[in-house]
Structures are given as C-alpha cells and as structure tokens.
Amino acid sequence: MSIKQISVFLENRPGALYAMTGVLAQNQIDMRAFSLAETSDFGIARIIVDDVYKTTTVLKDAGYVHNVTPVLGVAIPDVPGGLNKVLQALTDAQVNVEYMYAFLGGKDTGHAYMIFRVADNAAAAAALAKRGIQVVEQEEMEQL
C-alpha cells in the first residue's frame, strides 16, 4: 500500500544535482516524481523511480548517501477541491503530513498525483479508504 521513495543527500552547490541526475540518466532510470528540500548548505532530493533496486545500486556505486522510505501515493481527480478532500480525510484521522509533493500522472491526464510522507502509512491509507480514496501501489507507479 505504500510507494518506495529514494532520498538522496546532496551538497547545496552548483552542479551537485546535475551530477546526480547524470548518474540516473546514464543508467536509463526514469523518474516518476521529484522534489527537493534544501538548507543553505545541503539538500535532500526525494525521488520516485521506475526501478528502485537499480537506482539504489547505481547511487551506492556512485558514492551517494541515500535511503528508501515508504511513502503514500494518492491519485486525486484533477478538479477543484480534489486535494482538499484528501487532506480532510487525513485531518479527521489526526494524521500529520511531514511533507508532500505533487507530480503529473504520465499518460493519465485525468488525475494529479500526490506523495504524502506520514508517520503511519497504514493508518493514513485506512483513513483515505474510508472516504473512498485509493492509494497508488508501487507496481502502478512503475507503469505510469
């Protein structure tokens, strides 16, 4: 019920991100979603990819510090109030969102996709299911 997000430690300096995307490009890795959090001296690139095992292997070989975190992927109808409905379900269930980011759903143009980082994925997924909101599985994500 969760999706594997890879978080990568990067220094905040010119070319650091480019070097990492270079590694992914060389290895034909397709990113599904991407978000960057930063301070003045370092940043964390959070990515969702088509092949988690291959990506972590090539990142490790290239010397990147990284980890894999289970996050929640949600497909939201691309209409006004779509996100609000999802957040309401989470709020009612007292689920705190540590961070979130959006991305486009590839060939699927009817939905916007969101990634949610929460403390308890199972509880959050159950709260969403109660309101008829389905989470996206890893396999679906890989095929988008």
Next chain:
Amino acid sequence: MERYYQPEIETASREQIKAWQDERLVKQVRHVWDNVPYYRKKMEEKGLTPDDIRSSDDLHKLPFITKADLREAYPYGLVAKPLKECVRIQSTSGTTGKRVVAFYTQHDIDLWEDCCARAIMAAGGTDEDVCQVSYGYGLFTGGPGLNGGSHKVGCLTIPTSSGNTERQIMFIKDLSATILCCTPSYAAYIGETMKEMGLTPDQIPLKAGIFGAEAWSEEMRQDIQNTLGIKAYDIYGLTELSGPGVSFECSAQTGMHINEDHFIAEIIDPDTGEVLPEGSKGELVFTSITKEAFPLLRYRTRDICMLTREKCSCGRTHVKMCKPMGRSDDMLIIRGVNVFPSQIETVLLNHGYPANYQIIVDRVKSTDTLDVQVEMTPEMFTDNMGEIAKRQKELVDGLRSMLGLAAKVTLVAPKTIVRSEGKAVRVIDKRKI
C-alpha cells in the same frame, strides 16, 4: 601474560633508572660540549660548564633547545659525530613548517629499533606474528622505525608502506597479518574500506594495531578497535629524538611508557620555562641521553601533556605520559580560545559522526570563524530535513560546550574530505594575520 622485549630494563627499579639517567646525562653533556659548538655557546651564555651537571637533578640548569634552534642549526649545526660515522638521515614530515633533518649512527639506529621492538611486544607481538608496516617508508621515521622493531621482535614483516589501500587489505587477508602499524587516520580509512568491501571484523586476522605520529582521541580508538576488531595501541615519538618509540602503550592502555633509559622527560610551564611537579599539565620536554649523532638536551616538544609514575598493571616501571592533548603547533587560537582538533574529533565521534572531518578557520570582518566540515553517512541520514537539522544543532551545541565558542557545522557529501595515507590534514587556516 605481559611480554617484554628487554625485561631487565623495562621493569628495572626506579633507583636503577635514576642511576642510568645520572650517568648517561653527565656523559651526554660532556659529549655535546666537546663536539657541538652550538651547544657549547648556549651553555656558556648561561655560565655553565659540563662540571655543573653532576646528575639528572642538575638537568633544569641546562638551556632549552627548540625547533627554532634546529632550523637555525640546519643542516649540520647540531651533529655531534663526524659524518663518516653517521649512517642514516631521517626528516620530519614538515606538516608544521620547514623540515628538520636528524642524523643517526648505527648505534643510534640500533637503540631506536629496540624502542620500537618494546612497543610491538607491549602490544602482544611475538616472533609468531605477521606485522604489516603501513607507515610511510623513506624520510618519515614511521616506516623505518617500526620495520626495524618488527625485525628485532622476529615478526614476519610486511613492508607495505602507506597507500594502495586495497592492496593493504589484500595482504592483511592473504598473508594473515596480525599486527598493523600506521597512522590512526590511515587505520580508520583502512577500516572504512574493509567495511565497504563487505568484510566484518571476524574475517580480518588482525589482533593489534600500533598507531601514532598524530594526535587521536579515545573515541577514535574505540571506533578503530570496533571496525577492525583489534586492540589499538598508541605510540609516540619525534624525529628529532629518534622517531616512534620514545614512548608506547602497554596492555593497560592508560598512557605511554617513556623509554627512560634513553630519554629524560620533564613537564614545564610553557610560558615561564619552570619545571612543574609530577601530575601537572604542561609542555613536554625531552633530553636524549644515549643518542650519539644528534643528541638533544631539553628539547621543547610543544606537546601539552602530563606524566605519572603510578604503578602500572603491566609491570613496567618507566614513567607514563598521557595522550598529548595536541601539539601546541596544532593548537588553534580562535577568538582568543585555545582549540585542539582532537577536542573537535571527540565531539564528532560522540555524536555518531565519522572521524572524516576538516576544520576551516577564517577571518571575516576581523572575527575568526570556525567551520567544521563533516561527512554525511548512511547511519546519520534520513529523509527528514528536520531530523538532520536537529542532529546538526546538537553537534553545534556539543562543540560549543566542549570548546566554549560557536562553530558552524557543514554536512558534506561522502568522500569529499581527502583521505590521508599518512598524517591527516585536519586544519585549513585561511586567516591572514
């Protein structure tokens, strides 16, 4: 069971040690008076003749000699034997300025190697051991000194010198090295590389390491001991006095026994030059009483240290010195506060960071800045920005309470801090004073 290379010397009575020191000091003073005009002049300036030095109790009367004297006398000014009787030159690594060149007769080499042999046996070494010497060979004393000591013990010696870390590990594994000799920072790097190669401590035949030539913390010792699955022993020395083996750790691992049959140690107040009572913290001063070619009387090491004659569980009777807090040459003065890199290292390791760090000191608008760069590790990384920032702040707070001043902590990518195969470059001082 504790092993000694020269038991009759290493466990001699205090009276016996004093008797050796008295006799040898008197002889040494006469030797330099007769053969080194530089010393004779210094003594004459103080109104001294060799007759004024009747025992080691008179040592305090002699003038000090400093690194500045060594530079002034470079290259031959302090040599006390004809060059045709000298067989070797070694030189300092030059990490703190101009190199110092030291001379040895065959007898000097022999005694130096004895000292290193004592250190190897104190670390549990015997003629059954395979001893890999990964200190640099050449002008640096680390390689030649431990190499000679290892031969004297009868270890099967692998003179790999430093560098080519994967080959080092291959030799340790394939030739079942049981003792590793190198700088602590290189030992840490070898450990890190082994871990990356997927080797666990039980797959490594090493049982002991003899690490010196740079200041290292107790926390770094623990770290190295855990990574390599060994006991890590400290060894101390100065090229000026011979090289490694001036003092060494025993099984107690609570300080280094000074080879007092060759060196007399004093602790002085670095400002006044006054000799301080035992147990005081001050600058370590050495007199080499058996060196023929390059004898030094009251050489100021710049190392801040303490001595203790408390009875040691290993049975050795020679005085122990604590791990030097750092060479006063290494000491940084930042905003008027004395800072030793080893203090910073202690805080980093206590907070779970690796010993891969660099200290960058600069001056911005007439205020000193201290930036500690430390590498991110998989253990310290999380996808949660707040958590990383929290750990970073804890580190800043830890540094503040240790040093008494504010430091900036910069997290950098792995392997961006250059690994050292010899002495690590810990400090980059960009201040233009």
